[in-house]
Amino acid sequence: MDHLLNADLHCHSVVSDGTLTPEVLALRARDNGVELWALTDHDEIGGQDRAIAAACAAGLPYLTGTEISVTFAGETVHIVGLGFDHHDPALTEGLRQTRGGRGLRAQEMSEDLARAGIPGTYEGALKYVGNPELISRTHFARYMVEAGFCRDTPEVFRRYLTEGKPGFVPHRWASLRDAVGWITGAGGIAIIAHPARYGFSPNEEYALFTEFKAHGGQGVEVVTGAHSAAEALKYAGFCAEFDLLASRGSDFHSPDESHTDLGRLPHLPGPVTPVWERLRHRIHA
Template sequence: MTPYINADLHCHSIVSDGTLTPEVLAQRAKANGVELWALTDHDEIGGQDRAIEAARLAGLRYLTGAEISVTFAGTTVHIVGLGMDHTHPALVNGLRATRGGREMRARAMSDDLARVGIPGVYDGALKYVDNPELISRTHFARYLVEAGVCKETNEVFRKYITEGKPGFVPHRWASLRDAVGWITESGGVAIIAHPGRYKLTANEEYALFTEFKTLGGQGVEVMTGAHGQADYVKYADYCQEFDLAASRGSDFHSPEESHTDLGKLPFLPGSVTPVWELLESRIH
């Protein structure tokens, strides 16, 4: 398969922190010219059966997916899995365990915000959550915009819920070994999501890629909504250096909030191996 296909292998539905259903996402992807699609909800595969059926009805080729939160060098890093058996016990049980700490973290965030004069944020954020196990900072941000505390969700993150701000509470996620293991044990391919977004030093980033490759990781997102032109070039070069396949995904969450719509990224460069070449037998 050519790298020049409109694949979008990273997006989110109401099952995690997106605002659209899997069915509406499939229709939007099809309307935007997407040829190969994956739904990759955070730490959750509960929308996969719906997405498989929605893709079939829309005439879209489909890969199962999930985005797993990992703690690496004190930073939250995301690993996308594609093409997994989403019923595999290792994956199902692992994701259930990593979801478990979200509610406690969310309540602690709410308590911190109350101490700076913003009460009731946990209950307010729940209005935006389809799955309470997956309450996240994004749900907090949507409520704080609704409440008039900030004008847009990006402002909430800047002022309140990133490291060093009054509503930030760190959470210990899965290890890199765990995430890559759950994905590969269930027949999928592990991919480092939007690496240009992390605040890692050059040495830490090199360590991330080295350990990821050693553990059996096989890909990296080159084209993604969080990357600019310099990132496209840098991570295409990393594909060569670390012998990794390249992935492409918008990281779409919402028509109102996302910078990049489904299917609207540049094509992968011809110098890389597209990740879908490793996954042809897994495409629905």
């Protein structure tokens, strides 16, 4: 396996905020030419057994995955974990506690939107939730489009649900130390997801990567649906600077919403060491 492998190691199912089941995602990945797949639901590993079974039935090599929300420098940063034991007790309990704050946050979002003249959003969002523990802004956005308050989900986020707008409620996530520790403690590799999305200053970004490395983080998403070609090259450079492995994933959520489909990404730019080179022993085949 090398950096030309069509690996897609970041996507979401109905177990968090995607619209497709793990079983449908496995077939979509295979049909799109994916050669190594991971399902990385937000703060959740409840879909892993289904994903493993579906991937194996489809003849698709598979790595366990999750995407953990952490708070760093006042921003929400996502850490992808790959190749871990998805029955590990510390990881399971850590994710359960992280999910626990979402329900209360959702109720506060709904109350704020009601004050802005948009009632019933919590109940509306629940119609789109496969897992009530993981109700999120995406579920609110889908309901608000269906109810006619906005044309599409990007408009919802522009007008509501982001900082300074009605419906935005911050949530205190896990710490960077916790998230990396849960993943590595379960035998996996921790990866900074889509780093170009966070809008950090150069100093803040350097602090993120330095602290991530200090806690045992080993990888960064170089190629992802949110990165331009120039950004992929930038973070390939970070791999050399911080001695990190390179990962690749579409961040696919839905056929109707996602810019990049499963398996439709550019290859990793060389010279980098792909994360899957260190996870061969963890692949379900």
